[in-house]
Amino acid sequence: EKAEVHLFTPWKPELEKSLDARVKFQPTLPLSLPGEKRRNLFRQINPLSHLRNARLIRKAGLDVVHFVTAHPSNSLLIPLLGNRLICFTQHDPSCHLGEGSSLRDYLNRRTARLSHRIVAHGQALKDALSQKLPPERIEVIPHGDYGFFKRFAKGEPSEETILFFGRFIPYKGIDVLCKAERLLRKRLDSYEICIAGEGEVSFDSWIDPESRIRVINRFLPDEEVAQLFQQARMVVLPYLEASQSGVLAIAFAFGKPSIVSEVGGLPEAVDFGKAGLIIPANDPEALADAIERLWRQPELRKRIGEGGRDLVEKTIGWPLIAERHIEMYRQLVAD
Template sequence: MKVVIIVIDKHGAILQYTSQLSSALSRGNQVTVIAPIGAEKELFNNSVNLTLLPVGDTKKNFIINTLLINRALNFLKAIQKEKPDIIHLQQPHHLWNLLLFPLRKKYPILATVHDAEPHIGFERLHKIIARNWNFKYLSRAFIVHGQVEKDRLEKSLGSLGIKKKCYVVSHGDYSFFTKYSKTDIQEINAVLFFGQITQYKGLEYLLKASPLISKKIPDAKIIIAGKGDLRKYANLMETIDNIEIHNRYIPNEEVAMFFQRAKVVVLPYVHASQSGIIPIAYAFKKPVVVTNVGSIPEVVEDGKTGFIVPLRDSESLAEAIIKLLSNDELRKEMGKNAYIKMKRELSWDKIAEKTLVVYGEIVAKT
């Protein structure tokens, strides 16, 4: 099968996801990925045809590149040159997707909706317009990463009077980060909060849990690693003695270090769809403590690969973290279970196999 995947991110989670999916799909299929100039090429397998073009995920980029008509035409020509059986969009809300309108009848289009609902603080009018337009006129079907996400998306589609098929395909593993591991890094009594710092990730609940953790485990350290505005958390952070902050974008080659050092990975989210942080934690045999929100509990076995706690509940969060930090045998067993789950259920070969079934159904209806 000939597949064209379009991604508008230069780095980060969606590009990482696209690189792993396309590499797995390329075993037995012809896969082309169209990505922005500057995208991290090293993430992609040599069997993937990577085409870099001047596209981008901002209104400014879209307006400039569309006014420069040759760029828009080259984007469409790059797709038509491949004569794909299917076009697979990573995210439905990018403005560049609008340029595909002339091709919608010639090639079936599918979109992976990584977030069925915009996260708190991420609502943007131009993205909502592009997303709804895509839902109505462009994509024939959608992939989401969990049953809760499927329910959410179907509700959103229904509110627009749209009835299109939604498929559930789990988020794949991120074990490729383990290649950056170093033998001289020691695990410490640390809790890791990793990734972009945004309102919906509930960092304040981990910070409020920290004094409760310290009462039971005095040497416990909170590690925060990710880019984002920390000013609203300043007062809470001032009350914590043992905290380590890396307030910047973490490049791929540094990711392993943070997961190697930590004993537990925490996702205290107040709104979520799914998260690539969990597969990274599993790859490093780390148990997770997550909140019961979105499709996140669908990939965490409570008491086996981690603990699921109520959202906005710092006491329950602290209790779960204390339970893991104070019991090495339990923590290591859960970390081992997490790794096994990743290998059995989240391998990219399995994800690619399920994705190809979706492709086949859509192409068959064309």
């Protein structure tokens, strides 16, 4: 039995070139473009934008429409799609500290209520969503592999840095990592912490002249992301709160051990310790202990790194993720 897939997204020539030939590419009217906040707001509230995109989707004659991101305009588009079955991947049950707003939370909750199936990237996230939605409508499908970054890797991997990668947002616990670094100075002779990503954060109160921290605060192309993960001895996620993490999927692909806070779906994402060390949230001492442990024990790093690769092969590889989605669609249509 075959499934016909249509990808609806704003026109991106480089994306079309990378698609499987069996996927039908459908360029939609963009609702958000980088650096155009005012025009983006107009696009998102302009009914003509939604009518045009809805007409394009209806014309394709689809059984199921799956929204894979939590764009606020989803809840405005869904009522225009007629009797199509709707799926929605809800990456976060609610906005995290330092991001989003009550309006965004409301629109995402409305999208979930309008959907026939909601995909959650872990049992912990399903449990959180089940407080407001019928649990039978929620499917647990893990976050997929981000191994495509390995295409941009060059040279041999090294183990030079302790890497934090991602957006600079308060809930990511960057301040906890900086506090842990002060403890590490007394324990390790040679190390460097690389904090790489993008965000409006001031490091002045967190980093002093003695710090062994390098900050890269800008957008990073895929080639640089691959280089950072190649150079990492470990990847740290000292989050204060979380749902799931694409950063972990990159670490798994590169075989790098990780350290995660015991929040949200992160313990489940590292297979409860097999693919990463788990520490209490907001605990610089525990983070420093875990970093020191991994830094000094190459066999432990190897074992945890292999645990991440096993997850890619047995759980989060895209063929497996695709099968689980197709089964969800099939059951939804049958019901």
